[in-house]
Amino acid sequence: MQNFEFYNPTRIIFGENTIPKLADHIPAEARVLILFGGASAERNGTLPTVRKALEGRFTREFGGIEANPTFETLMKAVELIREEKLDFLLAVGGGSVIDGTKFVAAAVDFEGDPWSILTTHGANVKAAMPLGTVLTLPATGSEMNSFSVITRQSTREKLAFGSPHVFPRFSVLDPTRTYSLPVRQVANGVVDSFVHIMEQYLTYPADGLAQDRFAEGLLLSLIEIGPKALKEPENYSLRANFMWIATLALNGIIGVGMPQDWSTHSIGHELTARYDIDHARTLAIVLPSMLRVRQEAKRGKLLQYAARVWNLHEGTEDERIEAAIVRTEEFFESMDIPTRLSAYNIGEDAIEPLIGQLEAHGMTALGEHADITPDVSSRVLQMSL
Amino acid sequence: MQNFEFYNPTRIIFGENTIPKLADHIPAEARVLILFGGASAERNGTLPTVRKALEGRFTREFGGIEANPTFETLMKAVELIREEKLDFLLAVGGGSVIDGTKFVAAAVDFEGDPWSILTTHGANVKAAMPLGTVLTLPATGSEMNSFSVITRQSTREKLAFGSPHVFPRFSVLDPTRTYSLPVRQVANGVVDSFVHIMEQYLTYPADGLAQDRFAEGLLLSLIEIGPKALKEPENYSLRANFMWIATLALNGIIGVGMPQDWSTHSIGHELTARYDIDHARTLAIVLPSMLRVRQEAKRGKLLQYAARVWNLHEGTEDERIEAAIVRTEEFFESMDIPTRLSAYNIGEDAIEPLIGQLEAHGMTALGEHADITPDVSSRVLQMSL
Numbered sequence: 157m158q159n160f161e162f163y164n165p166t167r168i169i170f171g172e173n174t175i176p177k178l179a180d181h182i183p184a185e186a187r188v189l190i191l192f193g194g195a196s197a198e199r200n201g202t203l204p205t206v207r208k209a210l211e212g213r214f215t216r217e218f219g220g221i222e223a224n225p226t227f228e229t230l231m232k233a234v235e236l237i238r239e240e241k242l243d244f245l246l247a248v249g250g251g252s253v254i255d256g257t258k259f260v261a262a263a264v265d266f267e268g269d270p271w272s273i274l275t276t277h278g279a280n281v282k283a284a285m286p287l288g289t290v291l292t293l294p295a296t297g298s299e300m301n302s303f304s305v306i307t308r309q310s311t312r313e314k315l316a317f318g319s320p321h322v323f324p325r326f327s328v329l330d331p332t333r334t335y336s337l338p339v340r341q342v343a344n345g346v347v348d349s350f351v352h353i354m355e356q357y358l359t360y361p362a363d364g365l366a367q368d369r370f371a372e373g374l375l376l377s378l379i380e381i382g383p384k385a386l387k388e389p390e391n392y393s394l395r396a397n398f399m400w401i402a403t404l405a406l407n408g409i410i411g412v413g414m415p416q417d418w419s420t421h422s423i424g425h426e427l428t429a430r431y432d433i434d435h436a437r438t439l440a441i442v443l444p445s446m447l448r449v450r451q452e453a454k455r456g457k458l459l460q461y462a463a464r465v466w467n468l469h470e471g472t473e474d475e476r477i478e479a480a481i482v483r484t485e486e487f488f489e490s491m492d493i494p495t496r497l498s499a500y501n502i503g504e505d506a507i508e509p510l511i512g513q514l515e516a517h518g519m520t521a522l523g524e525h526a527d528i529t530p531d532v533s534s535r536v537l538q539m540s541l
Numbered sequence: 542m543q544n545f546e547f548y549n550p551t552r553i554i555f556g557e558n559t560i561p562k563l564a565d566h567i568p569a570e571a572r573v574l575i576l577f578g579g580a581s582a583e584r585n586g587t588l589p590t591v592r593k594a595l596e597g598r599f600t601r602e603f604g605g606i607e608a609n610p611t612f613e614t615l616m617k618a619v620e621l622i623r624e625e626k627l628d629f630l631l632a633v634g635g636g637s638v639i640d641g642t643k644f645v646a647a648a649v650d651f652e653g654d655p656w657s658i659l660t661t662h663g664a665n666v667k668a669a670m671p672l673g674t675v676l677t678l679p680a681t682g683s684e685m686n687s688f689s690v691i692t693r694q695s696t697r698e699k700l701a702f703g704s705p706h707v708f709p710r711f712s713v714l715d716p717t718r719t720y721s722l723p724v725r726q727v728a729n730g731v732v733d734s735f736v737h738i739m740e741q742y743l744t745y746p747a748d749g750l751a752q753d754r755f756a757e758g759l760l761l762s763l764i765e766i767g768p769k770a771l772k773e774p775e776n777y778s779l780r781a782n783f784m785w786i787a788t789l790a791l792n793g794i795i796g797v798g799m800p801q802d803w804s805t806h807s808i809g810h811e812l813t814a815r816y817d818i819d820h821a822r823t824l825a826i827v828l829p830s831m832l833r834v835r836q837e838a839k840r841g842k843l844l845q846y847a848a849r850v851w852n853l854h855e856g857t858e859d860e861r862i863e864a865a866i867v868r869t870e871e872f873f874e875s876m877d878i879p880t881r882l883s884a885y886n887i888g889e890d891a892i893e894p895l896i897g898q899l900e901a902h903g904m905t906a907l908g909e910h911a912d913i914t915p916d917v918s919s920r921v922l923q924m925s926l
Contacts, residue, residue: 157781159556171544365762365782373754397750
């Protein structure tokens with residue numbers, strides 16, 4: 157186990173009918189900006205419930221944050237905050253709205269070009285506005301971590317930043333708020349969570365017994381409930397477990413002291429930036445090929461994954477590894493998430509420009525050994541055709 | 542899954558040679574009280590390393606906090622703090638020192654009788670001094686939670702309190718600081734952690750998939766490393782895993798939204814209060830009998846425990862349950878922790894007074910169903926003779 161620091165001060169308020177509790181966690185005199193995405197937050201009743209909880213408070217609203225939140229849109233929220241002297245942010249939505257709100261929180265009082273928050277990956281963030289969240293789409297874990305991914309429309313760049321200043325003060329997780337989600341988004345959320353766990357787990361044996369067991373426990377649970385959660389949208393138990401698992405997948409607890417990969421995410425981000433493929437769907441395309449290409453470096457953990465997660469104990473090592481990767485693909489496909497670029501009509505000619513983007517963003521030494529060069533990434537994409 | 546709130550703002554600083562980092566987390570101008578237990582903190586080098594880390598800072602020291610920290614001793618620390626106008630507490634030791642420090646933190650500015658902090662279980666705590674910890678004995682999880690158990694010597698009462706105000710600001714966990722621990726204390730720590738997990742896990746099925754998997758993962762890990770960690774005191778990997786598992790066992794993450802038992806602890810506390818048996822050793826006496834007596838109420842979870850933790854799949858339900866309880870006893874005994882009162886020369890005549898103590902402390906409706914009456918507790922103790 158490597159030395160580590162773990163710090164996560166976000167308060168989770170979990171369960172049915174918990175939105176009214178948010179009033180207890182926003183100062184009474186706060187001037188609140190409620191940020192959200194599209195019309196669904198209104199339609200499904202979440203936004204009205206939030207407004208009711210904050211009745212009598214000073215609030216403003218800012219809607220229209222995109223699925224991949226853009227710098228351009230978010231800077232308009234920054235302007236509104238400055239104009240209206242707002243001092244508390246409440247994100248109502250999924251990972252995109254929360255990620256966007258984190259950027260806004262860091263940008264409002266930032267001195268200099270706010271885009272540099274992304275190019276320095278958050279290293280230059282010295283303070284941020286307080287923020288809370290009401291989660292409606294389990295997937296990214298953003299409700300309980302300090303990370304955010306932002307897209308710059310003008311340049312088609314998608315970059316991440318992290319800062320302890322942007323941990324949400326609180327996040328309200330009411331599983332019933334997910335009942336009205338489109339099936340596609342729930343499937344995306346399951347796959348996104350699954351791959352978040354894999355990026356922290358499937359590297360090389362590093363002697364974190366609890367971390368491995370936690371990761372495997374979350375993977376087993378997602379496999380158990382993922383497909384069911386799609387079919388039974390109003391099954392509280394399935395949605396509650398999915399929601400909490402998605403949070404645990406990326407709140408830091410399973411990854412402390414362990415090597416991490418994240419190369420699948422880096423390559424996936426370029427697919428989204430270029431082709432607007434849903435984030436989770438890019439991960440389902442890249443992960444299986446990444447595991448095959450990196451089979452030797454990941455051998456110990458792939459065997460552990462095969463045994464503990466997929467209960468595969470027969471055959472040679474190579475057979476068990478391949479079977480585990482096939483099961484992974486089948487799991488994604490069982491939720492109607494394709495695992496090949498061809499499903500999006502993307503062919504071989506796309507690879508060179510994608511690798512060019514990776515290089516332009518400095519993503520030339522990815523993975524737990526920092527040895528996934530553009531050449532290796534290119535082989536991964538080839539295998540995903 | 543029940544509705545829940547989860548909040549744990551303690552920063553963990555984990556790994557070899559991390560004690561010097563504590564200087565970064567105590568304000569430079571703080572007037573620090575370093576609290577510790579016996580001479581071992583000096584002898585094993587931990588206290589000198591802490592002093593070195595705080596060189597040039599204003600510090601005072603308070604030693605002599607007992608294995609079951611007493612109200613009487615701790616109130617002397619409170620006096621010292623008031624006299625010297627100290628404003629930051631640093632606990633250096635195991636759960637007892639940390640528990641004691643939490644009480645001191647809450648008592649210093651407390652208006653009224655500080656013992657009422659215990660009799661109200663912390664409900665009347667409105668503030669506390671900031672505190673940090675340097676952990677030397679993995680066991681209680683106190684380094685990352687808001688709970689504390691204090692004994693009043695004059696009345697032989699042992700009571701617990703909890704308050705969000707007494708979360709440590711940070712805890713330094715350096716596994717090498719455990720190398721010099723007596724074998725007995727390490728064994729105690731393993732069993733203490735094991736039973737902490739069981740109190741949160743072995744109740745009735747309550748549909749927390751991640752919580753169950755996390756608990757099982759920690760139990761499996763303790764079974765894997767516990768006995769080895771006793772035999773190889775300077776094996777970093779074993780001690781690091783043990784240390785982190787013991788923290789995870791009681792930092793709240795495995796128990797959120799789930800029913801909890803804690804009856805074994807309540808009965809065990811009375812054994813310690815009356816006979817000075819080490820806390821963990823009382824748990825090893827009570828838990829197996831508790832599981833046998835509560836077999837019907839706990840059936841679903843006992844079967845899950847048998848299957849997932851002990852890999853028991855053969856035989857009738859009753860056979861698997863009994864086999865799992867026997868394995869649990871064997872695990873404790875494999876670390877030289879007895880599982881019977883007779884090992885301490887305690888006979889049947891002890892039971893009535895112990896039950897009397899339980900009643901005096903209001904412990905008359907214990908367990909996840911609040912139906913463990915003094916009669917049931919008496920049967921548990923009978924079975925533990």
